Amino acid sequence: MTAPLLEVANLRVRFPTPTGPVEVVRGVSFTLGRERLGIVGESGSGKSLTGRSILRLIRPPGEVTADRLRFDGKDLLAIPEREMRAIRGARISMVMQDPKFSLNPVMTVGEQIGEALAVHERLGRGQVRRRVLEMLEAVQIRDPERVFGLYPHEVSGGMGQRVMIAMMLIPEPAILIADEPTSALDVSVQGEVLRLMNDLITRKGMGLIFISHDLHLVSQFCDRILVMYRGRIVEECAAGALDRATHPYTRGLLASVPRMDETREELPVLDRASWDREGEAA
Amino acid sequence: MATTTREWLLTESPASRMQARLGRSYRVLLALLRNPLAVLGALIVLALVVLALFAPFFATHSPYAAVLADRLKPPSAEFWLGTDELGRDIWSRIVYGARITLTIVLLVAAIAAPLGMVVGAVSGYLGGWTDRILMGITDIFLSMPKLILALAFVAALGPGIENAVIAIAITSWPAYARIARAETLTIRNSEFISAVRLQGASAARVIVRHILPLCTSSVIVRVTLDMAGIILTAAGLGFLGLGAQPPLPEWGAMISRGRAFILDQWWVATMPGFAIVIVSLGFCFLGDGLRDVLDPKGSSRQ
Amino acid sequence: MSAITLRNLDVSYGDTRVVEGVSLDIAEGECFGLVGESGSGKSTVLRAIAGLAPDWTGEIELFGKPRGRTIDRGFAALCQMVFQDPYGSLHPRQTVDAALSEPLAIHGIGGADQRVPEMMAACGLDPRFRFRLPHQLSGGQRQRVAIARALMLKPKVLLLDEPTSALDVSVQAEILNLLKRLRHEQKLTYILVTHDLPVVSFLCDRLAVMRQGRIVEVAPVAALKSGAMTDAYSRELVARSADRVTA
Numbered sequence: 001m002t003a004p005l006l007e008v009a010n011l012r013v014r015f016p017t018p019t020g021p022v023e024v025v026r027g028v029s030f031t032l033g034r035e036r037l038g039i040v041g042e043s044g045s046g047k048s049l050t051g052r053s054i055l056r057l058i059r060p061p062g063e064v065t066a067d068r069l070r071f072d073g074k075d076l077l078a079i080p081e082r083e084m085r086a087i088r089g090a091r092i093s094m095v096m097q098d099p100k101f102s103l104n105p106v107m108t109v110g111e112q113i114g115e116a117l118a119v120h121e122r123l124g125r126g127q128v129r130r131r132v133l134e135m136l137e138a139v140q141i142r143d144p145e146r147v148f149g150l151y152p153h154e155v156s157g158g159m160g161q162r163v164m165i166a167m168m169l170i171p172e173p174a175i176l177i178a179d180e181p182t183s184a185l186d187v188s189v190q191g192e193v194l195r196l197m198n199d200l201i202t203r204k205g206m207g208l209i210f211i212s213h214d215l216h217l218v219s220q221f222c223d224r225i226l227v228m229y230r231g232r233i234v235e236e237c238a239a240g241a242l243d244r245a246t247h248p249y250t251r252g253l254l255a256s257v258p259r260m261d262e263t264r265e266e267l268p269v270l271d272r273a274s275w276d277r278e279g280e281a282a
Numbered sequence: 283m284a285t286t287t288r289e290w291l292l293t294e295s296p297a298s299r300m301q302a303r304l305g306r307s308y309r310v311l312l313a314l315l316r317n318p319l320a321v322l323g324a325l326i327v328l329a330l331v332v333l334a335l336f337a338p339f340f341a342t343h344s345p346y347a348a349v350l351a352d353r354l355k356p357p358s359a360e361f362w363l364g365t366d367e368l369g370r371d372i373w374s375r376i377v378y379g380a381r382i383t384l385t386i387v388l389l390v391a392a393i394a395a396p397l398g399m400v401v402g403a404v405s406g407y408l409g410g411w412t413d414r415i416l417m418g419i420t421d422i423f424l425s426m427p428k429l430i431l432a433l434a435f436v437a438a439l440g441p442g443i444e445n446a447v448i449a450i451a452i453t454s455w456p457a458y459a460r461i462a463r464a465e466t467l468t469i470r471n472s473e474f475i476s477a478v479r480l481q482g483a484s485a486a487r488v489i490v491r492h493i494l495p496l497c498t499s500s501v502i503v504r505v506t507l508d509m510a511g512i513i514l515t516a517a518g519l520g521f522l523g524l525g526a527q528p529p530l531p532e533w534g535a536m537i538s539r540g541r542a543f544i545l546d547q548w549w550v551a552t553m554p555g556f557a558i559v560i561v562s563l564g565f566c567f568l569g570d571g572l573r574d575v576l577d578p579k580g581s582s583r584q
Numbered sequence: 585m586s587a588i589t590l591r592n593l594d595v596s597y598g599d600t601r602v603v604e605g606v607s608l609d610i611a612e613g614e615c616f617g618l619v620g621e622s623g624s625g626k627s628t629v630l631r632a633i634a635g636l637a638p639d640w641t642g643e644i645e646l647f648g649k650p651r652g653r654t655i656d657r658g659f660a661a662l663c664q665m666v667f668q669d670p671y672g673s674l675h676p677r678q679t680v681d682a683a684l685s686e687p688l689a690i691h692g693i694g695g696a697d698q699r700v701p702e703m704m705a706a707c708g709l710d711p712r713f714r715f716r717l718p719h720q721l722s723g724g725q726r727q728r729v730a731i732a733r734a735l736m737l738k739p740k741v742l743l744l745d746e747p748t749s750a751l752d753v754s755v756q757a758e759i760l761n762l763l764k765r766l767r768h769e770q771k772l773t774y775i776l777v778t779h780d781l782p783v784v785s786f787l788c789d790r791l792a793v794m795r796q797g798r799i800v801e802v803a804p805v806a807a808l809k810s811g812a813m814t815d816a817y818s819r820e821l822v823a824r825s826a827d828r829v830t831a
Contacts, residue, residue: 479636481691
């Protein structure tokens with residue numbers, strides 16, 4: 001039994017508001033090994049913030065606390081910013097949703113991916129270029145030389161996302177956090193990008209945290225699933241066992257999605273009152 | 283059911299249009315109060331308004347009574363900021379001069395801002411030749427240095443406060459037109475604009491009820507920041523003898539007449555100068571604070 | 585009676601032809617799905633019908649009468665649209681009440697004080713929300729407001745441009761139920777544009793598949809449900825969307 005890559009215990013994220021502090025992530029605990037872990041939730045569930053707090057990307061006035069947030073023997077909340085910067089991108093990377101917004105519009109694709117590498121490794125320009133071209137090939141971009149010189153607005157959504165993946169994987173991190181990586185893409189391109197990610201991750205033995213609102217997508221792609229609702233994890237199960245999920249929220253989500261061979265007159269709607277213990281002390 | 287006024291204003295479910303509007307203004311006010319510089323700016327502007335409104339209560343002497351025996355006296359207990367070359371109390375003249383400054387600033391804002399906004403919004407929404415023509419005119423005005431343009435108008439219209447106001451307003455509106463046009467171009471293709479067009483709204487209705495309200499924040503910020511420039515332009519005109527005419531205690535004119543005594547009786551020129559600087563700074567701080575609070579990229583992305 | 589007829593519709597944006605040779609006949613009271621991937625032109629067809637994409641050639645008829653090039657009040661009273669993005673389709677400074685009263689004011693129809701709460705109730709909006717601003721509402725609530733707004737003029741045809749794509753899964757079900765109920769209650773005709781095929785299965789009677797600006801297949805929804813689509817591209821689309829875990 002190998003030691004987990006990442007250990008999270010009682011993670012809490014708090015934001016001040018005019019009407020008092022609000023806890024958006026309330027005691028989330030999980031471990032991540034060399035596996036694909038999916039975190040599923042709707043908007044407001046705290047799933048994105050969970051991912052960002054691992055990389056300490058949440059700035060004041062947001063507050064992050066945890067009993068334990070360990071990666072590679074280091075307490076991620078305690079180490080100085082300089083050490084955290086060395087981890088961000090190099091050991092733990094993040095792919096975000098929309099390449100239109102996450103890629104720098106005034107730098108070419110090659111420059112950006114090269115920068116991701118140059119920040120963490122000292123290499124000559126020729127070596128950087130070679131690694132970038134290799135990476136572009138690895139993400140199945142057919143004409144790497146040409147794409148190297150293109151700007152983000154000149155590439156399609158799917159290709160932009162592949163560029164993002166290349167950028168995030170080139171320093172060979174141990175963990176990849178993917179925050180809705182395919183939500184902005186067409187259904188047909190989604191499959192390709194996911195297969196690509198899967199391929200790269202299994203080959204390099206990385207851990208993946210896949211954050212999404214799409215329960216079905218996550219169930220097909222990941223090994224284990226965490227379902228979040230309002231800042232808490234309400235269900236944890238293996239991907240294949242989703243149809244045996246126990247929590248009413250998960251079952252409600254599964255039931256309320258229309259099916260291709262739909263015959264129901266009305267879709268079942270979540271009855272939150274039956275299990276939403278909002279008034280409970282955190 | 284007793285609720286405090288604060289709760290009533292901040293409630294998540296307003297029960298009337300007015301409550302919603304007041305609530306919004308209250309939130310803006312709260313946000314503004316959190317910025318110390320903005321508070322300082324607001325206090326300065328408030329002081330200006332109070333001084334102007336209640337000048338007779340704050341002035342110690344008449345601003346016009348010339349007592350030659352008292353000429354060019356330094357600041358003292360009797361004459362707080364000294365006297366000018368005709369023996370008039372400088373403090374009292376500054377207090378009454380606040381009325382002139384405030385009048386000029388408010389009139390210019392009231393003329394230039396709405397004019398600029400309408401031109402900009404119409405230009406941005408209708409596009410095509412309307413846009414080109416209106417923006418061409420705007421560019422012509424923008425390309426000329428403000429003070430020179432104001433000078434030209436005042437020279438043509440004759441000296442006096444009213445003409446100074448008109449001249450400064452004419453030089454100020456192009457900036458607001460540009461801002462309004464930029465905002466309009468951003469909003470024009472939004473789905474909520476498409477939705478209201480689909481309901482059969484005329485272009486006039488769309489511009490007036492839907493686009494202009496979204497331009498006001500940027501324009502308010504710009505106007506506040508421009509106040510300093512307007513004051514300085516008015517002072518410049520006054521300095522050149524083209525704005526308020528004597529014996530009106532306009533601050534720029536006071537500086538002008540104090541030039542001759544600047545080495546020995548420095549207070550005659552510098553006191554009105556301080557007044558201009560302080561008021562300009564006040565408007566700048568306030569404008570900055572308003573921008574932080576009203577800027578669409580900052581607050582309304584909730 | 586045909587509610588909407590399109591004949592050889594071509595729509596261009598500038599120099600690019602985005603929709604080509606589209607011909608459709610949509611019956612009154614029908615719910616017609618228009619599916620395809622992004623770039624297929626399906627939203628553009630809707631915008632052309634609405635009058636938001638003015639550069640079109642061909643024929644568009646609404647209840648037998650040809651459609652003019654502009655949006656006029658008569659058209660607005662017959663046909664309305666619900667947009668995809670609940671965050672963008674409501675004016676950020678207008679309360680719910682103002683947004684719902686606007687169409688009545690434009691058409692000189694009185695009784696807003698009565699009709700607004702009625703419509704809010706019909707669309708499942710809590711009366712407490714009446715004077716809230718859009719940023720104080722959730723995505724699902726905003727979309728309900730958008731639907732209520734579209735129905736204020738009592739149109740006969742509703743154009744729905746991916747009405748639930750931007751919503752959470754649990755909220756989507758509520759909105760889909762609402763749309764279905766409203767259609768039956770008010771005898772509306774829907775044209776629903778979506779990339780999500782199961783939504784079509786739930787709501788629609790017939791569908792057309794579009795690809796690169798053209799219609800590739802028109803079929804009854806039964807064909808979609810039983811996997812009996814005939815065109816190769818349609819079958820591919822179905823295959824990619826299918827094989828989901830069922831509860």
